Amino acid sequence: YDPFYSYHSSFYGNPNYNTNGVNDPELDVLIETMRNLNSDQVDEYADAWLEYQIYWNDLLPNVPLYSNEYRDVYNVRVQGLESTPVWDWSNDIADLTLGS
Incomplete structure (x- = not known):
């Protein structure tokens, strides 16, 4: 999963991406960190993903209502x-x- 199009601030105000209107520089850094890793950096990606998830849950830009x-x-x-x-x-x- 790549959260770039869903939550990156570069799409703030774009009606097709970042539809929640998230504008958070720290979240952007975490997203970019994951995107800049190579596919063989599995452990680094897992660490970055965990850091992203922890921050995302604190920020909680949207609440999942259904799964x-x-x-x-x-x-x-x-x-x-x-x-x-x-x-x-x-x-x-x-x-x-x-x-x-």
Whole structure:
């Protein structure tokens, strides 16, 4: 997850991004720190993410009112289903097969 477009102050006043109108320089620094890390810096990213989450929860620019849980229930014969939180079964529908 990249919070840049959702919370970075450079999008303050933009109706398409940062729709909560967050304008916080410290949050910007935390977001930029995560964005500037290389993909192999997993531990550094995890540390930066935790710092971001702690600050975000103190700032609380919006309150989550609803969260939904989705589950994919299927027979073990179904093959090719690789669903994730951002990739649901409909993305794999053309790749699904039934095994024996």
